[in-house]
Amino acid sequence: MTAVPATSSRTWRSAIRDLSDGWRQRQLWSHLGWQDIRQRYRRSVLGPIWISISMAVTAIALGVLYSGLFDLELALLLPHVLVGFIAWNFISGCISEGSEVFIANEGLIKHLPAPLSVHVYRLVWRQLLFFVHNLLVYLVMLVVFPQDLHWTAVAAIPALVLLALNGAWVALALGVITTRFRDILPITQSVVQLMFFLTPIVWVYDDLVNSPNPAIADRARLAEFNPFLHFIEIIRRPLLGQDQVLRHWVVVLAITVVGWALTMVVLRRYRSRVSYWV
Template sequence: MKKNKYINQRALKDIIESNKSYKLYMMLGWQDILQRYRRSVLGPLWLTLSMGVMIGTMGLVFGNILNAPISEYFPFLAVGLILWTFISTVISEGCTVFISADSLIKQLPLPIFMHVLRMIWRNIAIFFHNMIIFLVILIFTPNIFITKSTFLFFPGFIILILNLLWISLILGILCTRYRDLPQIINSILQVLFYITPIVWLPNLMKGRASAYFLDLNPMFHLMDVVRSPLLGGASSLVSWQVVIAMAIIGWLLAILVFTRYRARIAYWL
């Protein structure tokens, strides 16, 4: 009993110390971005430029295919792609978050959870960098206004981050042990991209039996609590209930997994 209590305290202490080391993981996360685009002319702006080109191309093609008004479709597509890129990148990098920090984990006595926070922070910085594209699109779409619902973006984004943290922590531990899992997770993400309303509009599903699948898609709810406020609407109550329940249950599970396997991560690397 004493040993289990000690292990549990070490795991919780690791999470607390990781959050206190915010200056360190924020600095390391920003250095990751700069290192990726070292000696390039535009630097991190390449991320925004490539995202802008993709949104513009897909907007023209799928907007015509779906016969959707440009003023409605472009903001929807922009937020959807930027948000999906953020979520899918975090989940994908979460699979290798401890593997990529191999040398730091083995050589420095840093809190292990800090590497998850570093990865999340890096992608948050890129997300808000890409949101410049959405702001530019809003200039040319005057039908979207700032309302009271718009400010729900902030609690929606916070609950999204909380969910991505526990997902990344669990996947990071499992993928460190089982190295085939990252490929499986990436395959699942590709399927989720097509069944989640990112390129296609969710109102196209109204009146169809397949509309019920939206309520069963957790990725849709994670995106809805962030995307709908930005588009001037309000997220559904179901979406809020789902993401809050995911955060509570997910973190309870993550703490149990982290408590049990934290000490083994370094040996699996």
């Protein structure tokens, strides 16, 4: 019997095959993702609706608070905060849960012969289901605070696709690295919490940039170096009927290409070691 070379699992073909084989098993990971939500809210009267309720209560509380602090109309700030929260929950969920995606699925990885990407697809699918649930809050918001929506609102669809693509490579790369270096997990969670306050979710970026105080305007422009700003804006602007800004899409597309290129390198070199590291 001919031995399989040790390097056979560390090729570009193996890395690509892992992604493609995992995608073909979408019946498996889509079912598991839905079961994750059902298990989390089992025996609950409202079930997954609690996803939307908890998010809405937090967003409304912060919207009321910051509208008073910044002396802004609640009708203007609250939709900004609500949509920002919906997008941020998806992004932060992919990062936080992605950093432990393989650790959390240790039993399946050791006993179920499946591509690693199955667990990543399951995570992203679960976050997409959360996103859809939270859109209920958005629809209620449109009734209470009508927005001037037009045909450009469909830009939210490709924006969500880009968020999902980036969520997949982040979860895949972080998941592999964290299985080897467990200290990455608490660091990632701390960074996510910090970035929430540095990203214009509960504060309005345009208002600070156009502030009559030059010092405030200059400091606000530093947010351009925050990649989360661009991800939030490409989906929030169309959902609020605002004009699109080209630079946000350019930055997101560049991050998507570079991120997947680096992730493929990580997947090629270390995919076969994950089952030993977990």
